[in-house]
Amino acid sequence: MKKSALDHLLDWSGRILLAAILGFVLLPFVVVAIASFNDGAILSFPPKSWSFRWYANAFEYRDFGSGLVNSLRIAAIGASIALIAGAGFAYVFNRYDFMFKRLLNTVLMSPLIIPNFTIGLGLLILSAAVQLPRSIWLVIAVHVVIVLPFVVRSVYVSLKNFERRYEQAAESLGGTPLHVLLTITLPLLLPGLISGALFAAILSFNEFTASLYVVNQRTQTLPVAMYNYVREYADPTLAALSVIYVAAVAAMLLLVHKFFRLEKVLNVD
Amino acid sequence: MLTEISAIAPQDTRDDVAVQIDGVSKSFSGTVALEPIRLKVRRGEFLTLLGPSGCGKTTLLNLIAGFLEADEGELFIDRDLVTQVPPHQRKIGIVFQNYALFPHMSVAQNVAYGLRTRRVPKAETAERVREVLALVKLEDFADRRPRQLSGGQQQRVALARALVVRPRVLLLDEPFSALDRNLRSAMQVELREIQSRLGLTTVFVTHDQSEALSMSDRIAVMSRGRIRQIGTPSQIYDRPENHFVSTFVGDANLFAATLLEKTDATASLDIGKTRLSLTTFQEELPEPGPVTLFVRPEQCSLTGLDQPGAIAATVALSVYQGSYAELHLDCSVAENGRVMLRVPASEAMEPGTNVGIALPERGPAIYTTTERET
Incomplete structure (x- = not known):
């Protein structure tokens, strides 16, 4: 089939639009990435001279190391x-119907509506009231509350799409419910479980607002350490750190992709 | 010789029953899916549950498999009461419409699944898997994944997986509906051969009446949660007991008639202005009054309009079918306004031709009109 001039026009305008959208989405990161190589001590754009020294600084600054860990x-x-x-x-x-199912569902999904700072503040007040030490477990508790709805959603969707006939076939072949769960249900749900855990990990890694309330000097997370840094210094270290950050998350995704195809995990296959 | 002796030898009649369903019923949140059902499946028999979607046939199959729990009634497999027994202890085999092959296992692993759960020793498992794959002609595919197989091959794996555990009953849930037509008839023959070779009691669910007629030892025709008739394919086709069965299985011509008089199986009735006297196969005829007269297309023939007993009709459409032609006739006394009959292709007629329909004196059936339903 021969393409008309209009087809060509649409074809090219489509490509340009696509490039524009991608550019818009990536723009902030591109700016930050370029700024991270600025030699000057003030975060400015575009840079006048180039250097890697802020990367070195990012690695050397103590709070970033402990924050990352x-x-x-x-x-x-x-x-x-x-x-x-x-x-x-x-x-x-x-799989089950029970009383207050809808209520429980609403409660479970409420962190999607309640802002993160409220969750952090709430747990802070609570932990102070019962004199709980501000340990890393408190931070973990806050993060679990925040990411739980995403995990539940992700697994629930894969369970909904799960073909019950697989389990029934396995049962008819003599598999006890536990055996069927271990040999059929769990292996087939694995992509959904991985994607749930992956989203949870990334959300938790990026979480800032709620963490700010419940961390102390010893338990502060990387985003909180970055926030504290920028309050004192205005050099391009944070830009360098952002690039490292993105590289770390990308590496995490690549790792998942190596073992489980990402298209399958993200359900876009 | 052997069969003759066993045919006359006295037998424990209960031993002849592989599956017994005693008043089993099922409702889903207030909607009745299955009225109390009574049904016995004989040992080695190929029994088909036939009916339109929503008639309860799949519900009944799921009850036999144990995927659903009966509201009331009892269920026996090989004389064991299994009403409360979970599926994994029922020792049945099942093949689903979409086969439900485990996608994360090879063909051999799929087939071996039921042996692993029964803790069959490794060497014996390997031997039995090889045997059953040979039975379904898939020896060379043991290491493939299900998605690498064609639909027909997947179905054979599903069958092998169910057969390898030597089930007491084989349940088939519309296993052919995903196959194209040529493959379907080949698989039907193959399945039936394997089934009768192994003498395997089989309950087969389908909505396809021609499939049911060609494969079954007996057919239970179902609608609205009830069994409407149970019998051999020829009993179902030649002697449908009610309006529903007559239209659901095979083609039917139905005439609105008035029953005037009846003596035993012989009736005198009016169809429009034509008065006829017929002998039906029925033991009991409805009360005189408005009735439905049922005649198969092959029992009808064309005749002159001036012949006695001829029913007036006009050719609406002639459909060429190769060896024969289907004549669709407009007929004012037919229940849905149409009558169909088959003629040799050379005798096909132009639309608009006025013809007479001759009904047979013996063979048709008369149903009460009120009983119509789907």
């Missing part, structure tokens, strides 16, 4: 707890 620990533990609890909730919601 804290953030990774919180994300890993919080996402694991949220995955187990969320998957359990989703399973019960999908």
Whole structure:
């Protein structure tokens, strides 16, 4: 088929539009990435001379190192707890009918409506009232509350799309309910579980507002450490750190992609 | 010789029953899916549950499999009471419409699943998997994944997976509906061969009446949660017991008539202005009054309009079918205004031609008109 001039026009204008959208989405990151190589001590754009020294500074600054370790620990533990609890909730919601089911669902989804700072503030007041130490577990608790709805949603959707016939076939072949759960249901739900945990981990890693209320000097997360830094210094270290940050999350996604195809995990296959 | 002896030898009649359904019923949140059902499936029999969607046939199958719990009644498999027994202890095999092959396992692993759950030793498992894959002609596909197989091959894997555990009953839930027509008839023959070779009691669910007629030892025709008739395919086709069965299985011509008189199976009735006397196969005829006269297309023939007993009609459409032609006739006394009959292709007629329909003196049936339903 021969393309008309109009087809060509639409074809090219489509490409330009697409490039414009991508550019718009990526613009902030591109600006930050360029600014991170600025040699000057003031965060300005465009840079006049170039240097890697803010990257070095980002690695050397103590609070960033401990903040990163804290953030990774919180994300890993919080996402694991949220995955187990969320998957359990989703399973019960999908398979059983019980009293107050809708109410429980609403409560479970409420962190989507309640702002993060309210959750952080609430748990801060509560922990003070019962004289709970402001340990890393308090931060983890806040993060679990925030990410749980996402895990529940993700697992619930994969359970909804799950073909019950697989389980029935396995049962008819003599599989006990537990055996069927372990050999059929869980392996087939794995992409949904991974995606739930992945979103939970990334959300937790990026979480700032609620964390601000419940961390102290010892337990502060990387975003909080960055916030504290920018209050004192205005150099391009944070820009350098942002690039490292993006690289870390991308690496995480690549890792998942290596073991489970990302298209499948994100359900866009 | 052997069969003759066993045919006359006295038998424990209960032993002949593989599945017994005793007044089992099921409702879903107040809507009745299945009225209390009584049904016995004989050992080695291929029994079909036939009916339109929503008639309760799949509900009944799920009850036999144990995926649903009966509201009331009892269910026996091989004389064991299984009403409360969970599916994994019922020792049945099932093949679903979409086969439900485990996508994360190879063909061999799929087939071996039921042996692993029964803790069959490894060597025996391998041997039995090989045997059953040979039975369904898939020896060379053991290491493939289900998605690498065609629809027909997937179905054979599903069958092999169900057969390898030597089930007491094989349940088939519309297993052919996802196959194209040529493959479907080939698979039907193959399945029926394997089933009768193994002497496997089989309950088959379908909405396809021609499939039911060609494959079954017996058919239970269902509608609205009830069994409307149960019998051999020829009993169902030649002697439908009610209006529903007559129209659901095979093609039917139905005439609005008035029953004037009846003696045993012989009736005198008016169809429009034509008075006829007919002998039906029925043991009991409805009370005199408005009735429906049922005649198969092959029992009708064309005749001159001036012949006695001829019913006036006009050719509306002639559909060429190769060896024959279907004549669709407009007929004012037919219940839906149409009558269909088949003629040799060479005798097809132009639309608009006025013809007479001759009804047979023996063979048709008369139903009460009020009983119409779908």
